[in-house]
Every structure is written in structure tokens, then in C-alpha cells.
Amino acid sequence: MQYFNSKPYSTQMALEVTYELKTESTIGSVDFDHIQFGRVFADHMFMATYDGAQWIECKIAPYGPLTLSPATSALHYGQSIFEGMKAFKAADGTPLLFRPFDNAARFNRSAQRMCMPEIPESLFVEALERLIWVDRQWIPTKEGSSLYIRPFMFATDDFLGVRPSSRYLFIAWCCPVVAYYSQPLKVKIEEKYARAAPGGVGFTKCAGNYGAAMLPTREAQEEGFDQVLWTDPVDHEFLEETGTTNCFVVAEDRLITPALTDTMLAGITRDSVISLARAQGIKVEERPIRVSELKAWHAAGSLQEMFITGTAATLVNIQGFGHQGKYYALEGTGSHSISSSILDRLDAIRTRQAADPFGWVHPVPAR
Ligand code: COI
Numbered sequence: 001m002q003y004f005n006s007k008p009y010s011t012q013m014a015l016e017v018t019y020e021l022k023t024e025s026t027i028g029s030v031d032f033d034h035i036q037f038g039r040v041f042a043d044h045m046f047m048a049t050y051d052g053a054q055w056i057e058c059k060i061a062p063y064g065p066l067t068l069s070p071a072t073s074a075l076h077y078g079q080s081i082f083e084g085m086k087a088f089k090a091a092d093g094t095p096l097l098f099r100p101f102d103n104a105a106r107f108n109r110s111a112q113r114m115c116m117p118e119i120p121e122s123l124f125v126e127a128l129e130r131l132i133w134v135d136r137q138w139i140p141t142k143e144g145s146s147l148y149i150r151p152f153m154f155a156t157d158d159f160l161g162v163r164p165s166s167r168y169l170f171i172a173w174c175c176p177v178v179a180y181y182s183q184p185l186k187v188k189i190e191e192k193y194a195r196a197a198p199g200g201v202g203f204t205k206c207a208g209n210y211g212a213a214m215l216p217t218r219e220a221q222e223e224g225f226d227q228v229l230w231t232d233p234v235d236h237e238f239l240e241e242t243g244t245t246n247c248f249v250v251a252e253d254r255l256i257t258p259a260l261t262d263t264m265l266a267g268i269t270r271d272s273v274i275s276l277a278r279a280q281g282i283k284v285e286e287r288p289i290r291v292s293e294l295k296a297w298h299a300a301g302s303l304q305e306m307f308i309t310g311t312a313a314t315l316v317n318i319q320g321f322g323h324q325g326k327y328y329a330l331e332g333t334g335s336h337s338i339s340s341s342i343l344d345r346l347d348a349i350r351t352r353q354a355a356d357p358f359g360w361v362h363p364v365p366a367r
Helices: 073-077 102-114 121-134 207-211 216-221 268-279 289-301 337-350
Strands: 017-019 042-052 053-061 080-082 085-089 093-096 145-157 166-177 184-187 225-229 239-242 245-253 254-257 282-286 303-310 314-323 326-329 361-363
Touching: 042 121, 053 239, 080 102, 080 207, 080 314, 085 121, 093 121, 102 121, 102 145, 102 239, 102 268, 121 145, 121 166, 184 216, 184 239, 216 225, 239 245, 245 268, 245 289, 245 337, 254 268, 268 303, 268 314, 268 337, 289 303, 289 314, 303 337, 314 337
Parallel strands: 017 053, 184 225, 184 314, 254 282
Antiparallel strands: 042 053, 042 166, 080 145, 085 093, 085 145, 093 361, 145 166, 225 239, 245 254, 245 303, 303 314, 314 326
8 A cells, every 4th residue: 555645846726616705714713822632723724515416515614513414424323534734824924734645645545444435635635725825813823722623524414224325425624732741651551452454454544533533532541641652452462653643652662653554544644753763874763662572661661752643742752651460661762853853854754944855844825
């Protein structure tokens, strides 16, 4: 499977979009110094309808509730997929999207597996460009903040039978955000529950993957952990990812992350971290990681760092992990020097404070 397909900034198409703009922005009522993640919504959303044959009725409208039939197919049978993305602002005020073509490609891999229509990459990217341009004053500039974007698509047929819907809605909306996790995490290596099985939908961002993780996550939190660290569904022997992110280990001066399989999400931040590490001369290994190996590194004192990566989280350190009732603290073992140098570089590229040798940053054109 080809996971990433970064493209240079080149796409311009004549997309017909109608605009219904809010007469009064709510931005004045937002305290940007105390934003709670995911609770503040920008003024507008982008919407497009799939009518069974093509994408129509593209519009920018005020962010607000939808009217849906109780028989809406997605609510019953789960044809619902999403992406997570972020926009930043350059020093000169230009809004910047990060790797939007890669999100478009992953969205379409999810759509394909969930038997939903794909969305043309150019429509996906232009939709976000238009939305971000309209709501550009919502992009926060404080260090560590950004405008989180949530594009999603769900089945809208009102029909009781189990079959793929013929109609879908694509919507994108935004939230100004700060850190998703505000401190290093304690993760529980999960052995009772499984996130995804081979041949299943683990590699997609379908809503059900997250719904199914809620009970295991709550149980882990009741035991004092912040997140579950999933293992393979058969033997629970190999690390996979956490409930919201991919994961990395630094041991014996190597950066190691589980190799992608069809049970794992191909994180765009994961891919960025690997590229940045390699560019810094760090030895990177993408391969299966056994839980026993992790514990052996911990016992030998060679487990230097563990961290998670994702769009919402960006990069957050793990302070310790639990396995079979025992807790393994990382405090004191790691300097976090590899994770912090990669995070600094990523932040600088995303905000155009550093050169972008990978072509990841996509300036949003004025519309
Ligand atoms: C993201 O990191 O953007 C995600 O989609 C994970 C989400 C559950 C917060």
C-alpha cells in the first residue's frame, strides 16, 4: 500500500461554491489564552453533497446544527469517516495548511474501505483552502496553538436496510486549539481488548475505531493511565498504537516505531517524524516491537525515550507504561533530546519559521 503522496502546491480548479457568511463573528467572545481543546468552534463550515453520482452543492455556511432523519444510515451502520488536520499562520499572516494532499489521500483510503465515494483530492484541498481563508482570523498564533480542522463524511440515506448509502455529506469545520495532552502520558499496554484485526478497518479513520476504544480507555483511566497502548489482536505481543496516536521508542540510540500494517493508522505526523529524524542522521527502524523487547530495554537502562505522535497531539512524551499490573517509569532514564529536537523542527517548518525541504507546507491562497 502506498501511504503518502505529497504534492507541491499546484492545484487550482474552478469549484463552484456558494457563500452564506455569518453576519456577526463570535470570535470576540473567545478567550484565546484559555482555550479548551475541541470546545470552541470557528464561524463557518464547508459542506458538499454526494447525490449518488457526483459531488454537488458546495457551500460555505455558518457553523451550526444539521437536520437529519432518525433513519440516517451512518447513525445505524457506521459509514462515517474523518480526518484531523491543522492550519498555522506564517509571520506575514499567510494561512498555512500542513500536508493536506496526504490527508486527502488517507481520507480516500478510508472511503474506499468503508464503501463510500471518494472525494476528488482537488475538491478536498480547495474546500479547506476556502474554509480557512474565510475563517483565517481564527488561526491562533500563540506558541503551541493552531486551528484544528475536522473534515468528515457520512452516509445520509434514510433507509433501514443494510447496504451502502447512495448519498453522503462531506463537511469540514475548525476549532482553535492548544495541546491535546498537556503533560507526558502514562500508557497501559492493553492485552484484554483488541483495536483492529487483520483484514479489518484499523488502517482507516472510521468513527467506529474510536467508539470501540472508549471502554478500554475508560478502564485504563480508572487504573490511573491516560491512554491505552494497543497490541496486536492475536497474541498481544507486539506494540501497535495508542487510542489517539502512533507511538515511538528511542532505545540504544535508535528511533523505533511499529511498522505499518492494515491494523494501524498511517499517521501523517508519524511519517513527518520519521523523515525529520532521518534528515537529522538518526537511525530509524520501522519494524514490529515486542512488549518483551520494550521491557528488556527498560531493565537494561537503554530505553531512552517513548513518545506518541498524531495531528491533535503533535508529539507528547510517555512517562511510563503499565503491563500486566506492573508500572515501568521512564522518568530519569530519558533526556527527551531526540523527541524535543524533532518537535522543534516540525513546529518551525509548520509555521514557516524554518525551510520546508519536504514540500509539506501549503499556503492558502486569498479568495
Ligand atoms: C487527530 O489526531 O487528529 C485525531 O484524529 C485523533 C483524534 C481522536 C483526536
